[in-house]
Amino acid sequence: MKKLEGLIFDLDGTLADTLPHCLKSFQLTFEQVTGREFSDNEITKYFGLSEEGIIKKVLPDKYDECLNTFLEIYENNHHPYSKLFDGIIEILEYAKNKGIKLAMVTGKGRGSADITLKYLNIGHYFEFVEIGSSEGLIKSEGIKRILSNWQIKKENVAYVGDAITDITESRDAGISPIAVSWASTTDHSSLITHNPDKIFSKTEDFMCWLNSIN
Template sequence: MEAILFDFDGTLANTLPLIFHSFKALFKEFKNKEISSEDIVDMFGPTEVGIIHNHFTKDKEKAIRRFYELYKDKHPEFLHKTEEIEDLLKFLKEKDLKLGIVTGKGSQTLEISLDLLDIKNYFDVLISGDDTKIPKPDPEGIFKALDILKISPQKTIFIGDSDADIGAGQKADVYLTIGVNWISDYLQFNLKPDFIFKDVKEFRNLVEKELEMN
């Protein structure tokens, strides 16, 4: 085992409430339309910009700028640093593992969150939805990250909180595909990952055992 790749939203940070708030406010402001969190989940797949392009017929660029404003301005209110996650990242780096993020999130919102949470320095590679042509469960993002790291899928763990993540990891044929709901259990798994962890410590224990075996 040489690398661990993470999804971001719902895996490293509880961004879903912030995303829901930002899109609800945007639709209300620009379209005078009330939408639910479930409506927003149904839009997932493209980046935030892609969602706006798909659902707005006018003022798209203005709506995109406003979305970024909402996301950044409300970030401190909705998100706080999670000590358990940061301790995990420190532990993994101390073990000389390469770390990366493979997310469908757009590059700008990813940068906003990484900077405000102050965890960007832990990662060796960042692949956002802007860097891929096809979103997860297609494994394109995983392959791009591993190509940059020069590490094979068979020496990699991929971690996420959704079926799209599990599907991507399985299609990439990584060593282990792990589902987590240690931050949020909003999304449920229909696919079967190798493990499902509800606690960060459970995953840390697995890593320690794997490293002892290698």
């Protein structure tokens, strides 16, 4: 990539250390509604879907109760258990000051995405925020909508994410996949096997790359 005009970010595990809080909020929700504990795998196997989609998979007959309970638990416990990764604000500020367009495409539903953006106070950095679906992965569609609005060349845009699906979805949309593994929840070696254009395990290294390319 010779020129970078647009950066599109994932949220959970990329900008913010929120995945453990997401998992715990689901577990507390389902236990409160059913009276039994749920294992990590019973929930994480559906990660990639929005909260609505995960609830439909796990407890479809208790959907409304679970969704309301989840959003309440997620918001009430957000501040102590979720935070931006060190260096993220510096990255966003640098990109903004360089005139790089910024957007977000997340798998989260609107409710939890709005909560996280509010409590972490980063929503103002992003021109567009595309949310996830209860039916399946739609990140490539969200990326394409942003590209259509931006009217800039695909080869000058990158998607930054922490999951294998982030690599495949950005490739499907025709832009450069940048993998990051600075979250403790991310498997660095599995990302490498899917050949992202770049991979970074530290925010400092990502910042150095930004400096070198623009």
